[in-house]
Amino acid sequence: MATVTVNGQPFPAEPGTPLHQVLRRRGGLEMPCAGQGRCGKCRITASGALSAPSSAERAHLTREELARGVRLACCVRVEGDCRVTLSDSARSQICLSGVMDAVSLRPRFHACGAAVDIGTTTLAASLYGADGTLLAQASAANPQAAWGADVISRIEAALRGEGGALAACVRGAVDALLNQMAEQARIAPGEIDGLVITGNTAMLHLFTETSPEPLSHAPFEAARLFGETCSAGSLGLSACPEGSVYLPRCVSAFVGADITTALLAGGICGKDETRLLVDVGTNGEMALWHGGALCCCSTAAGPAFEGAGLSMGMHGQEGAVDHVSVRDGVLLPHVIGDVPPRGICGSGVIDALACLLETGELDETGLLETSPALIAPPAALTQKDVRMVQLAKSAISAGLRTLLHTAGISCPDVAELAVAGGFGSCLNAENAGHIGLIPEGLVSKVRVLGNAALSGASMLLLDEELAGTCEHLARRARTLELSANPVFAEYYTEGMFFGHGTDGL
Ligand code: FES
Numbered sequence: 001m002a003t004v005t006v007n008g009q010p011f012p013a014e015p016g017t018p019l020h021q022v023l024r025r026r027g028g029l030e031m032p033c034a035g036q037g038r039c040g041k042c043r044i045t046a047s048g049a050l051s052a053p054s055s056a057e058r059a060h061l062t063r064e065e066l067a068r069g070v071r072l073a074c075c076v077r078v079e080g081d082c083r084v085t086l087s088d089s090a091r092s093q094i095c096l097s098g099v100m101d102a103v104s105l106r107p108r109f110h111a112c113g114a115a116v117d118i119g120t121t122t123l124a125a126s127l128y129g130a131d132g133t134l135l136a137q138a139s140a141a142n143p144q145a146a147w148g149a150d151v152i153s154r155i156e157a158a159l160r161g162e163g164g165a166l167a168a169c170v171r172g173a174v175d176a177l178l179n180q181m182a183e184q185a186r187i188a189p190g191e192i193d194g195l196v197i198t199g200n201t202a203m204l205h206l207f208t209e210t211s212p213e214p215l216s217h218a219p220f221e222a223a224r225l226f227g228e229t230c231s232a233g234s235l236g237l238s239a240c241p242e243g244s245v246y247l248p249r250c251v252s253a254f255v256g257a258d259i260t261t262a263l264l265a266g267g268i269c270g271k272d273e274t275r276l277l278v279d280v281g282t283n284g285e286m287a288l289w290h291g292g293a294l295c296c297c298s299t300a301a302g303p304a305f306e307g308a309g310l311s312m313g314m315h316g317q318e319g320a321v322d323h324v325s326v327r328d329g330v331l332l333p334h335v336i337g338d339v340p341p342r343g344i345c346g347s348g349v350i351d352a353l354a355c356l357l358e359t360g361e362l363d364e365t366g367l368l369e370t371s372p373a374l375i376a377p378p379a380a381l382t383q384k385d386v387r388m389v390q391l392a393k394s395a396i397s398a399g400l401r402t403l404l405h406t407a408g409i410s411c412p413d414v415a416e417l418a419v420a421g422g423f424g425s426c427l428n429a430e431n432a433g434h435i436g437l438i439p440e441g442l443v444s445k446v447r448v449l450g451n452a453a454l455s456g457a458s459m460l461l462l463d464e465e466l467a468g469t470c471e472h473l474a475r476r477a478r479t480l481e482l483s484a485n486p487v488f489a490e491y492y493t494e495g496m497f498f499g500h501g502t503d504g505l
Contacts, residue, residue, distance in 0.1 A: 024147075111192075112182075115458040116174055118142065119281070122141055151202040152216075175238055195246070197457070198248050205223065229244055229247075276400060276414055278396065280423050282301060283298045284298065286400055297402065297482050310388060311385055324376075326358050333376035347428065351428055353431075366386050393435055393436055393495065411445075418449050419449060
């Protein structure tokens with residue numbers, strides 16, 4: 001048995017074990033391409049008895065980096081005792097705040113209650129006292145990132161028999177958030193006696209260790225749509241095993257409980273006005289409230305706006321270019337934190353492309369004058385990055401336009417476009433319109449909701465009677481299937497170009 005010492009902490013491992021399997025036990029590893037050696041982003045520093053650098057490592061790492069011991073975690077095998085340094089990368093700016101519609105206080109807990117949002121990338125939680133006071137908040141990266149940045153990689157891992165490990169790591173992370181908030185609020189974790197845990201359909205399947213098999217193939221159905229209560233202990237939460245957990249109802253396989261709770265937080269439904277909600281993540285999930293009915297859809301936008309998919313993409317954390325403007329034809333990037341730029345996050349990508357269009361360095365077809373285009377050296381966008389963003393942004397805008405088309409309405413009929421999710425809170429709506437991520441006719445109607453999934457979960461926690469409304473809404477919602485929809489296909493092709501092209505809506 002060999003010993004792998006990770007940041008000073010020893011882990012036993014059989015020689016021949018892939019190093020990433022050991023690092024997953026510790027947590028803190030991100031493997032955006034699910035260990036295929038394609039993204040080059042699972043960098044660690046290691047020394048000792050390890051396998052020789054693979055061809056993927058030689059392709060992604062310079063000779064100087066390899067000499068310093070930089071390796072790709074997904075390509076290395078343990079051969080004997082070794083030491084690994086895993087940079088607990090600068091904290092992501094995880095959005096915890098969000099708008100919240102007013103609630104009557106009818107809590108589903110007695111002493112303290114917790115609302116949790118299990119996002120594909122991040123986890124966020126809020127702790128409340130019996131009088132409805134917010135006592136503490138906490139957040140963390142979703143440790144399932146060690147199985148891949150996107151939902152599909154994780155579903156595939158679960159189907160390979162790793163469902164137990166995927167559930168255990170996210171449950172451990174939720175437990176850690178609950179303990180952390182209890183400590184901040186100076187209560188015992190066991191005092192948390194009611195919880196609401198929201199997330200997209202796949203995240204709730206993986207959290208509850210429900211087989212995601214039906215989510216993995218056509219006709220893409222969910223094994224469970226939730227809207228149910230169970231005990232924290234039965235879900236493997238040890239911080240407060242006696243607590244009761246409500247899992248809000250999902251609409252369908254790809255429109256999850258995070259959308260149901262976001263709709264609640266944003267007060268989207270139940271009014272006469274027509275409203276749209278969009279959550280831009282690896283899946284762009286969107287919903288239209290019109291004429292007293294809810295219609296939802298989801299598009300596979302890919303990870304272009306989540307940081308994982310682009311050559312220098314990263315989450316919104318220290319060193320990320322998060323905003324770009326132009327002055328006198330020159331790009332002016334803003335970097336998070338007082339540190340040199342390391343990459344570019346979703347909001348930065350949108351701004352950068354809008355600015356490159358303005359300076360003429362990017363044309364309407366998506367062709368860069370020079371590739372890579374330097375944004376804040378070394379942060380840059382390559383031609384391949386731009387193509388990936390084109391696919392993602394046309395999928396989102398085509399989804400929104402198809403929802404409107406199906407309802408027989410157009411942009412002037414819409415009172416509001418509510419943008420949920422952490423990414424949305426940094427979004428420059430004008431630039432998003434400029435690159436065609438959202439139809440131009442909706443730019444002036446954008447309302448940023450922040451972490452609406454978490455806010456909506458908090459509402460369900462504080463007023464247990466809202467669960468019925470929420471479930472009714474999710475049950476009655478219509479889901480629009482986009483993959484074989486000719487209207488979507490047309491908007492998708494049209495939306496691939498930069499610039500306008502959204503006229504007529
Ligand atoms: S190269 Fe290792 S996860 Fe992508």
